[in-house]
C-alpha cells in the first residue's frame with residue numbers, strides 16, 4: 001500500500017533523483033499500463049515489477065509490443081493509461097542496432113554519456129577506459145564506430161549504457177543481429193557484468209533460449225493486445241550456457257506456451 | 270521462431286557429441302572467453318587506410334590535367350581552322366596575353382580580391398542567417414509549413430532576377446550587391462541544413478534522448494553533428510550561389526563607387542569588344558570557384574565523411 005501510494009505521488013514518467021527518496025523495493029514498477037496507437041491497442045493492463053538487481057527477460061512474438069513497452073519505461077513515449085515508476089533515475093537503454101554516434105570515436109561516445117551524466121571532465125577519460133575494460137575493449141578508445149565489428153559495437157553500446165550509471169538497464173534485443181558465437185560470448189559478458197554491477201536488467205527478446213539462458217525470471221507477453229500471459233522463475237545457477245539441458249528443457253515448455261499464444265490468433269482472425 | 274529452431278539444433282549437437290569443439294573453452298574458463306572474444310574481434314575488424322600518394326596522383330590528378338590539355342588542344346585547333354574570325358575566337362595564347370597584360374597593369378590581384386572578399390563576406394553573412402533559419406524550418410512544424418516551400422522555391426529562382434529590384438531599393442551601392450548575394454545563398458544553406466536534419470537516423474535522436482542529450486544539449490551534441498554531412502553539402506551549394514549571384518550583380522551594377530571586381534572586368538571587356546579579356550575574365554571566375562572548392566570545401570567534406578566511414 002505504501003509503495004502504491006508512493007507510485008501515485010510521482011508524476012507519470014518522472015525519474016526523481018535516488019537520494020531524495022526512501023529506498024523503494026523495486027527498480028521499476030508498471031501498474032495497469034496500456035498503450036494505443038490510434039485505434040489499435042498494443043499493450044493492455046501490464047503490471048510488472050523489476051526488483052533491484054533482478055534480471056528479467058520479456059519474451060513475446062514479433063510485433064507484440066515489446067519495444068513499445070521498453071520505450072515507455074525509458075520515457076521515450078507516454079503510456080495511454082497506467083503508471084510507470086522508475087525510482088533510480090533515467091534508465092539506460094540499449095537498442096537492437098548499436099545506435100552509437102558515428103561522428104565520435106568509441107571512447108568519445110562513452111565520454112559523452114559521462115558528460116551528460118555530469119561527471120567532471122578530468123574524470124571522464126579514466127572512467128571511459130574503465131568501462132571499455134569492463135566490456136574487454138581496452139585500447140579501442142580511439143577506434144571509429146565503422147572500424148568495429150558488430151559484436152564490438154554492441155559491447156561499446158553496452159559500455160555507453162553502463163556509463164549512465166543508471167540502476168536500471170533496458171535492453172531491446174541487443175544481440176539479435178549478431179552471429180551465434182558472438183551472441184554466446186556476449187551472453188557470458190552480460191551475465192558477468194550484471195553480477196559485478198548489480199544493475200537491474202529488463203531484457204527484451206523473441207528468442208526463448210536466450211531468455212532462459214540469461215534471466216532470473218522470464219515474462220511471456222501475449223500479442224494483440226500485449227498482456228502478461230505467464231511468468232517463469234528460472235532457478236538454475238549462473239553461469240549457464242545456452243546449450244545446457246535444463247535451459248533447453250524449460251525453453252521447450254516456454255516455446256510450447258508461446259506457440260499456443262500465436263496459434264490463438266490464427267483461430268481468431 | 271527461426272532463432273528457436275536454430276538454437277535447438279545447437280542443443281542437439283552438444284548432446285550428441287560431448288567433448289566437441291566447445292569443450293576446450295570450458296576447460297580454459299575465463300581466459301577461454303577473453304581469448305575467444307579477442308579472436309572474434311581480430312577476425313572482424315576493419316581499418317581504413319589512406320591511399321598512397323603515387324596512386325592518388327595517378328587517379329585524382331592526372332585525369333583532370335589530361336582533360337584540360339585536351340580542351341586547350343581542341344580550342345587551338347578550332348583557332349587554326351579559322352572557324353570564326355580572330356576577334357570572336359581568339360587563341361589560348363591571346364587570352365593568356367590579355368591576362369598577362371592585366372597582370373602587368375598591376376590591377377588583376379585587386380580585382381580578384383575585390384570579388385573574392387565580397388563573395389566571402391556575403392557567404393559568411395548568409396551562413397549566419399541561413400543556419401538558424403534552416404534549424405527553425407527543420408525542427409518547428411508550423412515554420413516548416415509556412416516557409417518551407419517558399420525556401421525551396423527561392424532556391425530555384427535565379428538570383429539575378431533580384432538585381433533590378435535591389436538597384437531600385439539601394440541604388441548602385443554595395444548594399445545592392447550583398448542583397449543579391451544573400452538572396453542567392455541563404456536558401457541553399459538553409460535547405461541544406463533542413464535536408465541534413467531530415468536525413469538523421471531517428472535512432473540517433475532517440476539514443477541521444479536516452480543518454481540525456483535533450484534541449485540545447487541535444488542540439489549541440491546530437492542534432493548538429495548528425496546533420497553535418499547535409500549541412501556541408503548545403504554550404505558548398507551556398508558558396509556556389511553566392512559566387513554566381515555576385516558575378517551577376519557585379520556585371521549589371523557597374524559604377525565607379527562600386528570598385529572593380531571580376532564581373533566589372535567582364536563588362537569592361539564586353540564594352541571594348543575585347544574577346545580575349547572576356548574569355549580571360551571567365552577563366553578567372555571559373556578558377557576562383559574551383560580553387561575555393563578544392564582548398565576549402567572538398568577537404569572538410571572528405572574529413573567528415575571519412576570519420577563516419579562513408580568514404581572508401
Ligand SMILES: Nc1ncnc2c1ncn2[C@@H]1O[C@H](COP(=O)(O)OP(=O)(O)OP(=O)(O)O)[C@@H](O)[C@H]1O
Pocket residue numbers: 037042060061062063064065066067068069206
Ligand atoms: N509509433 C507507432 N505508431 C503506430 N503503430 C506503432 C508505432 N510503434 C509501434 N507500432 C505498432 O505496435 C506494434 C508493436 O510494435 P513493437 O515494435 O513494440 O513490437 P515488438 O514486440 O518490439 O516487435 P519486434 O519483435 O518485431 O521488435 C506493431 O504492430 C507496430 O506496428
Ligand SMILES: [Mg+2]
Pocket residue numbers: 066067068172
Ligand atoms: Mg522490437
